Amino acid sequence: MFHRTARTTLLTIFCLIFQTSLLMAHGDTRPMKKGILLVAFGTSIPEAEKSFKNIDAKVKAAFPGIPVRWAYTSKIIRHKLTREGKAIASPSEALAQMMDEDFTHVAVQSLHTIPGKEYNALKTTAKAFEGMPKGMRSIFLGTPLLYSPNDVEKAVNVMAAQFPKERKADEAIVLMGHGTPHAANIYYPALQYYFGQMDPNIFVGTVEGSPTVDDVLAGLKKRGITKAYLLPLMSVAGDHARNDMAGDEDDSWKSIMTRAGITCVPVLKGTAEYDAIANLWLDHLKIAMAHLQ
Numbered sequence: 001m002f003h004r005t006a007r008t009t010l011l012t013i014f015c016l017i018f019q020t021s022l023l024m025a026h027g028d029t030r031p032m033k034k035g036i037l038l039v040a041f042g043t044s045i046p047e048a049e050k051s052f053k054n055i056d057a058k059v060k061a062a063f064p065g066i067p068v069r070w071a072y073t074s075k076i077i078r079h080k081l082t083r084e085g086k087a088i089a090s091p092s093e094a095l096a097q098m099m100d101e102d103f104t105h106v107a108v109q110s111l112h113t114i115p116g117k118e119y120n121a122l123k124t125t126a127k128a129f130e131g132m133p134k135g136m137r138s139i140f141l142g143t144p145l146l147y148s149p150n151d152v153e154k155a156v157n158v159m160a161a162q163f164p165k166e167r168k169a170d171e172a173i174v175l176m177g178h179g180t181p182h183a184a185n186i187y188y189p190a191l192q193y194y195f196g197q198m199d200p201n202i203f204v205g206t207v208e209g210s211p212t213v214d215d216v217l218a219g220l221k222k223r224g225i226t227k228a229y230l231l232p233l234m235s236v237a238g239d240h241a242r243n244d245m246a247g248d249e250d251d252s253w254k255s256i257m258t259r260a261g262i263t264c265v266p267v268l269k270g271t272a273e274y275d276a277i278a279n280l281w282l283d284h285l286k287i288a289m290a291h292l293q
C-alpha cells in the first residue's frame, strides 16, 4: 500500500515536470541569443570615459560575437548627457530594448566598486526582467569589484602593484573612495585594514562615508608624512577625483593636506583604466556568463 502511494506520487511529479517542460518549449521556441549589459554609475566628464572604453574593449575581446550594451545607474548623469545630445540608457531601458531584440540570455555586469545602493537597485531591476512574458529566459548579475572577502584581498594586492613607481617608502598613498550611508560602506574600513597590514603609509578615505578625510589626515600626521600621492578609488577619474580630491578649492583633499604641510601629487586615473584592475571586473563577468543557461 505504501509503495503504491509512493509510486503514484512519483509518477504524478514526473508528469508535472514533463508537462511543464512541454509548456515551456511550446511557449518559447526562440533560439538562444546571448548579450552583455555593462552597468556603471556613469560620468559626464569625457576624459573619464577612458575607463569605460578600456573595459568595453576587454569585454569584446573576451566574448567575441556577443553584443555588448551599456547603461548608467545615475539619473543626474544620464539627464545631463541627454541635454548634451549623448543620451545613454538606464538599466531598465537597456534591458527593455534587449528584450525587444529577442535576447534570451543576458549577463548584466555591475561596474560599481562596492555592493551599495546602486548595485542593489540594479539587482532588483535585473531580477524583474527575468521570466517576463516574451522576455529573457535567463539573466545573471555579475558582482562589483569588491564583493567576497577573496575579492577584497585580491584587489588590495592588484591595486598596490599599480601605485606610482617613483613613490618612496616614507611617502604616503592616499586612496579616495566614494563612501555611502549604505551598510556596504564597511568595504572601505576593510580595505584600510588590508592595506595597513601591507604598508602603514597607505591610507583609505571616502567622500561620503567613513573613513573621512579627517581620519586620513590624522593618520598622515601620526606617521609624520610630508609627501602623499592622491589616487581615486573609483572606476573613473570623474568629478570627485578632479574637484573633491585634486581641485584647488579650500575644501579639496589636496588643499587640506597641503595646508598641513604635505606635498600632494594627485594621480587622475580611475581604477578601471588600469588593465590589472579592469580584469577583476572581467573575472566577475566570466562567472556571470558561465551561469547563463
Ligand code: CO
Pocket: 178, 240
Ligand atoms: Co558622488
